[in-house]
Amino acid sequence: MKVLYVTNDVYGQGGVARILSVKTSYLVKKFKYQIDIISSSKKSKSFYEYDPSITITNLPFSRSLGFGFFSYVRQLKNEIKQSNPDCIVICDNGLKGHFFCFLNFNKPLVFESHSIDLIPLLKTKNPFIGIKKFFLKTLVDLSLTKVDKHVVLSKSMAFLFNSKNTNIIPNPLWFSPQEKTSYNFKKVIAVGRLTPIKGYVRMLRVWKKIHYIKPDWKLHIYGNGSQKNDLMNEISRLHLESCVKIKASTPFIDDVYPKYDFLIHTSLYDSFPSSLIEANGCGLPIIAFDCPMGPKEIILDKMNGFLIAKNDEDAFIKKTAFLIENREQRILMSKNALASSLKYDLDTIMTKWNELFLHLKNNY
Numbered sequence: 001m002k003v004l005y006v007t008n009d010v011y012g013q014g015g016v017a018r019i020l021s022v023k024t025s026y027l028v029k030k031f032k033y034q035i036d037i038i039s040s041s042k043k044s045k046s047f048y049e050y051d052p053s054i055t056i057t058n059l060p061f062s063r064s065l066g067f068g069f070f071s072y073v074r075q076l077k078n079e080i081k082q083s084n085p086d087c088i089v090i091c092d093n094g095l096k097g098h099f100f101c102f103l104n105f106n107k108p109l110v111f112e113s114h115s116i117d118l119i120p121l122l123k124t125k126n127p128f129i130g131i132k133k134f135f136l137k138t139l140v141d142l143s144l145t146k147v148d149k150h151v152v153l154s155k156s157m158a159f160l161f162n163s164k165n166t167n168i169i170p171n172p173l174w175f176s177p178q179e180k181t182s183y184n185f186k187k188v189i190a191v192g193r194l195t196p197i198k199g200y201v202r203m204l205r206v207w208k209k210i211h212y213i214k215p216d217w218k219l220h221i222y223g224n225g226s227q228k229n230d231l232m233n234e235i236s237r238l239h240l241e242s243c244v245k246i247k248a249s250t251p252f253i254d255d256v257y258p259k260y261d262f263l264i265h266t267s268l269y270d271s272f273p274s275s276l277i278e279a280n281g282c283g284l285p286i287i288a289f290d291c292p293m294g295p296k297e298i299i300l301d302k303m304n305g306f307l308i309a310k311n312d313e314d315a316f317i318k319k320t321a322f323l324i325e326n327r328e329q330r331i332l333m334s335k336n337a338l339a340s341s342l343k344y345d346l347d348t349i350m351t352k353w354n355e356l357f358l359h360l361k362n363n364y
Helices: 015-031 068-083 095-100 127-144 155-161 200-213 228-237 274-281 313-325 327-344 346-363
Strands: 002-007 034-039 055-058 087-091 109-112 149-152 166-168 187-191 218-222 244-247 262-265 286-289 305-308
Touching: 002 015, 002 068, 015 034, 015 274, 015 346, 034 068, 068 095, 087 095, 087 346, 095 127, 127 155, 149 155, 149 346, 155 166, 187 274, 200 218, 200 228, 200 313, 228 244, 262 274, 262 313, 274 286, 274 327, 286 313, 305 313, 313 327, 327 346
Parallel strands: 002 034, 002 087, 034 055, 087 109, 109 149, 149 166, 187 218, 187 262, 218 244, 262 286, 286 305
Antiparallel strands: none
């Protein structure tokens, strides 16, 4: 079986690159697949590790291409023709990824939805945003009718897209679950790219009040992104330098989680945050806003964490303070977190992918 992936950036630090490295390497080692990847980024040092047998082709894409887009499409089709895969997977969730769905590759085609960023979800009175949302949603819906299978990460995503050819296959936990052995670090972790949609400004606003209640506890944020400088300035403005640190992303985040007591997540919206699964897999409870749409799929309220009404900062502060003050509750939730992570078992998830690919190959 040969599968070709078309993605935006195979070398980056984001969740899509992480999951792509995990899944493709697993398919090679476990099921003896041949894997080719076409990345629309320039070649650079990969943040995550890929199996050495995987062929990565760089086809850099520039938004300034204009009519050159059609030349880019010809190059893409030529690369796919040379690869001659049994199945093609598009895991580029931007506009160009959806445009690719309209191309005729003469191969089974899968669109893998990791992100909901393309469709504005936040309520606004701006009529232009409303028009933009309508046209983008129409484009997305139409593009998904052109693929053989549309794979989403959760029931909520399936409901949002409402495509008839949907399969729900969540991202796997890419490391073996590890039981927590210490509960006295007095440190809280947050993980994710540093962009406005992740809600870090309100996270700092919440932590300012937590710091007043529990000055000996610290918050560490792991991530890189366009908002880093703004967040550093906000930390200074709120006089939180002694208790809040921004730390660089690491491919070995599974070694980091066990050094913290629990995770907080304040996104305005999020499709299916891998950090929540990873935290649970290391026995960390989670406190998160019930934003559209991922956290409620992962957090069992009062079991492996707390799910807070999406804009209720006071409730978020109270639950954070409660978890800080109640070690026994942290221990109980830690055990529940570990148990809940088992449904994202790597072998189980990848078996579903193997079955999907075999079905597409045999029925195309």
